[in-house]
Amino acid sequence: MASLQHPHHAYRHVTVGGTNGKGTLAFNLMKQLPGKVGLFCSPHLVDIRERITINGNFVADRVWQEAYAFLSQKIDPRTLSYFELMLLTAVVVFQREAVDWAVFEVGLGGRWDAVNALAPELMVLTNVSLDHTRILGDTVEAIALVKIDIARTGKPFILPASIYNYPSVKTRLLEIKPLIKTYSDKGTIEDNLTCYNRLCYFLPIQPLSELALPLGRKMKVSQNLYVDASHNRAGWQSTVLWLQKHHPSPIRMLCNLSADRNVGEFVSIFKNISADMVVLPGDYEKVYRGVWPETVRFGDWNDLSTLMQEPVLVTGSLYFVGEFLRRFPTI
Structure with a gap:
């Protein structure tokens, strides 16, 4: 990010983490935030262009190519993982296309995910359940401790009450010192609508009675x-x-x-x-x-x-x- 002169500082952005529901929540934030809104998500289902969109539309191939050419002048792409390359392409594309907002979906975990190199003004954790246990830990609490590290000091961090209630989670968040806001959740089953409507207190979005679903979901x-x-x-x-x-x-x-x-x-x-x-x-x-x-x-x-x-x-x-x-x- 530093070698690219921090392109993500050119627009306001939000980071969305969680085991389940983060793709749906990120998709709805993209649809409801005002102005020109970029969305970075993964994986793609049909077309790689699903990973970097603006207001739900594919970005022109020329824009992808120009972003990659710019990246290649600053960084050797062979030193990057696939996900890192996609993320850096996204932050450059969003800068060049002058988005007002961007929504970034965490790839895996939180603490060590490449998305955690960003500087979001709000972070949200949709849900935590057992997944990728060999990498993240074999209990919900252990996984939560990895995922909550997307939080930032003094910035709003929204998470499920069931996750915040873990003593180790509370301890870690006291160290990070974000502005903590919880929402009542249903435990292991994600409650994306409740989570979304909680964000209306912090973002310029309107409450919804039903969420739109991205491709392939329900x-x-x-x-x-x-x-x-x-x-x-x-x-x-x-x-x-x-x-x-x-x-x-x-x-x-x-x-x-x-x-x-x-x-x-x-x-x-x-x-x-x-x-x-x-x-x-x-x-x-x-x-x-x-x-x-x-x-x-x-x-x-x-x-x-x-x-x-x-x-x-x-x-x-x-x-x-x-x-x-x-x-x-x-x-």
Whole structure:
């Protein structure tokens, strides 16, 4: 950031962290903040340009190319991780496009995430549950201690009351000294609407009665097609609750997972709503390559028209849902 002369200082920005819900919250902040608003999010589902948008629109290829050329003059791109390169591209693009606001979604954790190099005027933590435990810790409290380090001294930091109530979290926040504001949450299931409306006290946004959902999240495409890019235990539990409202009878599932997921946990969570669980091949780098229980069956993308002759739920992984959407671009 210093070598680029701190381009992120050119506009007001917000950092959004959390295990679940941060993509949805960031998306709604982008839609509701005034003026020209940039959004940096990850991963992308269909097109890499989803990661850097302005007011919900793709940025012109020329702008990407010019930002990359500028970066390459200042920093050797080979010294950066993929995520770091995307973040630096975003901060430069937003500066060059003269955004009024930008919303940055944390990639992983908080303390050591590249987004934490920014200087936000407000930080929000949507939810904390067990995910990426080999990296972040094996308890909610341990993970929370990593995620709350996006907080800044004297700046508003909004987080769930259930997370703030951990003694170690309170101790750490006393050291950081942010302006702490909590909201009543539902524990392991994220409550994005309550979180968003709490932010109305600190940002120039209006309260909402319902949140808009980004691509791939809780999409009821038709009476026969439901899509949700949930990708961890808390997300899968949320998918079950959502589907039960819209399709109370058992449904065929088309699914695959990411490499670090617990397949037994996935099958157990969905067993009561799944009439038939069909695993389709995942053509993505982080696809799960372990053993599936005998209760599932394996299909092929060539069989999709037959598989979708009855209602289906597509879920299990952000990457898998992205692959499904690429094969059905009209959705």
